[in-house]
Amino acid sequence: MSSLNLDFEALEREVKKQKMKRSTFTRLGKDWAIELHATHKNYIQYFETSIMQKIMHLPHHKAAKNTIQIYMVDIAKDSEIFSDNHTISYGTMPMSTNANKSHLVLKSPWFRIFVKRRRGETTVLALIREGKISRATFGKYFQLLSRKILFALGIHIFHAAALRLGNKTILFDGESGAGKSTTTLSLAKSGAQIISEDHTLIRREKGIFFASGYEELSRVTSKTEKHIFGEALPYPRKKIGKYFKKEFPLRRAFDCVFFKEFRIDFIFFLQEAKQFQIRELSKKEATLHLVKMTKPFFTFSEPNLYDDYMNYMCALTKQVRCFNLERDNNLKNLDTLIDFLRKV
DSSP states (O other): OOSTTSOHHHHHHHHHTSOOOEEEEEEOSTTEEEEEEESSHHHHHHHHHHTTOOOSOOOTTSOOSEEEEEEEEEEOTTOGGGTTGGGOOTTOOOEEEOTTSSEEEEEOSSEEEEEEEETTEEEEEEEEEOSOOOHHHHHHHHHHHHHHHHHHTTEEEESEEEEEETTEEEEEEOOTTSSHHHHHHHHHHTTOEEEESSOEEEEEETTEEEEEOOOOEEEEOHHHHHHHHSSOOSSOEEEETTEEEEEEEGGGTSOBOTTOEEEOOEEEEEEEOSSOEEEEOOHHHHHHHHHHHHGGGOOOSSHHHHHHHHHHHHHHHHHSEEEEEEEOSOGGGHHHHHHHHHHO
C-alpha cells in the first residue's frame, strides 16, 4: 500500500471513531490554531512540550484563519500501516509529499503521520504504534515530528524572544541561559512591547518573514527578578531546566502584543561573555548562526527538504539585519542596547 495513495478520508473516519480521552485548543501566533484530540492524556503533555508553551488564557472567541486538527491515536503494532517498518532507520523520519504538497506522510518506527491540507484547515492523523518506548524517546520523536509538520505548512517556532520597539521588530535568539528573558524584560521596562518572551512563531508569505507570539508566561531567575522589579515577586520558585525560576504572567507587568503579527527587522544572537559587545554579522555568519540554533529541531533524510530548510534560513537573513550580542554579568549594560536600537 502506497502511503500517498492511501484513502485518507476512510482512515480519518476510522480514527475519529476512537474514544478521545483528552482534547485541547491552542492559538499559535496570528491566524493559527491547533485542536488536539488524543486517546491518551500523556500525548497532550508531549504536544505542549513540543511547542514549548503554557498559555494561561486564549482568545477562543476569535476564529483562526488556519486550523490544524490533530488526532493522536494508538494502533496495533502489527497493523498494515507499519508494514514497511524495516525500511526506516532508527533516528530518521522520512517525509513524502504529493506534487502540490496537499498530502504529507512522515514515518518513524513508532509513528505514521498522515497530513491533508484543505483550504483554511489541515488535518493530521498521528498513528502511534503500541509497544514499549521510553518517555524521553517518545517526547524527542514527537517534538521533531511536530516541528517538521509545522515547517511543511510554512511556519516555524524559533526558540527566541520578540519585541516591538517604535516601528522596529527585533528577535533575540540564544541557548537556554543566554539571557533572552533578562534582555526582553529590560527592554520592555524601557518601553518596548513584548511579542513573545521565549518562543516565537515565524511565518513567511510572498518572501516576507513575520513574527507573532502566543505565550503569556515569563520565567525569571533571582538576579533578573531583582534587576527588573527591585523586589520579590509573589510567585513560588521552581526548577525549570537547569535553573530555579519564578513564573509569572507577562501582561500584569508589561505592554504585550500577543497574537499579532509584525514584519521582522533585526535578529540578535545572544551569548554570555566577559565584556558587553554588539557586532553586526555578515549574511553568511547570520545564516550559520540560524542553522546552529534551529537544526536540532530537524532531521532530514531527503535532500530536497534540507534544501527547503536552508533556503528558508538564507531568505530570512537577507531580509533582516543580524547582530551578535555578547552580554556580560553587568545588567546595567543593557541600557547600551536600548540606546543602540533607538539609533540603528
